[in-house]
Amino acid sequence: MEMVAAHNFLYTFSSMSSPRVNEGRVVYQNAWFAVRECDIERNGARGKYPLVERPDAVVVIPLTPSGKTALLKQFRFPTNENSWELPMGAIEENEGAAAAARRELAEEVGLQTGDLLKIGEYRPAPGLTSQKATVFVIRVGDDALQVSHAESSEEIQQIRTMHWTELVRMAGEGAITDGFSLAALLLLQSWLNQQPKKS
Numbered sequence: 001m002e003m004v005a006a007h008n009f010l011y012t013f014s015s016m017s018s019p020r021v022n023e024g025r026v027v028y029q030n031a032w033f034a035v036r037e038c039d040i041e042r043n044g045a046r047g048k049y050p051l052v053e054r055p056d057a058v059v060v061i062p063l064t065p066s067g068k069t070a071l072l073k074q075f076r077f078p079t080n081e082n083s084w085e086l087p088m089g090a091i092e093e094n095e096g097a098a099a100a101a102r103r104e105l106a107e108e109v110g111l112q113t114g115d116l117l118k119i120g121e122y123r124p125a126p127g128l129t130s131q132k133a134t135v136f137v138i139r140v141g142d143d144a145l146q147v148s149h150a151e152s153s154e155e156i157q158q159i160r161t162m163h164w165t166e167l168v169r170m171a172g173e174g175a176i177t178d179g180f181s182l183a184a185l186l187l188l189q190s191w192l193n194q195q196p197k198k199s
Contacts, residue, residue, distance in 0.1 A: 018042075024051070032090075052129040059088040059135045059184040060101040062111055063164065064142045070109050071167060071176075073158040082157065084170065086181040088133075101136040108156060111145070114138040120187035124179055135184045137191065164188060 024038030027050075034053040039046065062070050069086075076083045089104040091097055098116055106112045121134045145161050167185055170176045176185075 024049075026053075052125075052131075054129050054131040055090040055092070056097070056131055057088060057090050057133045057180070058097050058101040058104060059086050059133055059180055060105045060116075061086055061135070061137050061164075061184060061188055062105065062109060062114070062140045062145060063137050064140055064145055066142055067163050067165070068142060068145060068161055069164050069167065070145060071160045071162065071170075072108060072156050073160070074156055083178050084160075084176045084181070085178045086184055088180055088184075097134040098136070101134075101138070105138060109145075109159065111138070111140055113144070114140040119191040122183050122187070124183065133180060133183070135187050137188065164192070 019040050019042035022039045024036045026034050027037045028035040036051045038049045040049040071084050087108045091100040116138045119135050119137050123132050
């Protein structure tokens with residue numbers, strides 16, 4: 001059963017049944033993802049549904065007491081342009097999300113200490129892949145963020161330190177277009193709005 005909300009009304013389509021999907025077969029695979037083609041049947045109609053299998057990921061936001069964080073500039077081959085992004089990466093096999101967050105932060109920003117807090121999770125493209133992204137905030141000092149640096153193996157061109165509200169401004173102006181970072185920034189705003197106000 002599917003439901004659609006429009007103009008504060010809820011419409012129910014009881015004629016739509018849940019699809020039956022078989023396990024399918026992998027038609028392409030590399031070190032980063034696999035494409036699986038599944039047979040799907042719904043309301044008597046049959047077809048093919050391609051699924052992209054990617055490992056779950058983490059986005060980790062370093063945050064100082066003054067509200068500053070780090071933004072990374074990287075070149076992205078698919079778009080042939082530079083991209084401003086938060087620190088992130090895939091969770092490796094037999095690795096937990098928290099461990100992956102600490103590893104990515106060490107590799108991409110050079111920070112290895114701080115209190116780690118999960119603030120949310122989301123699925124970046126549920127119509128394409130079951131991949132889930134978990135978002136963490138890690139508390140760090142202002143001095144630690146000022147001396148941040150990426151490992152030489154990371155393809156990071158620049159690290160900018162700025163107040164998190166500057167990221168919101170950049171997102172609104174279209175300077176940040178990475179979907180993982182935009183979703184994480186929304187969760188960060190929500191989380192910060194729920195924190196006790198300092199008197």
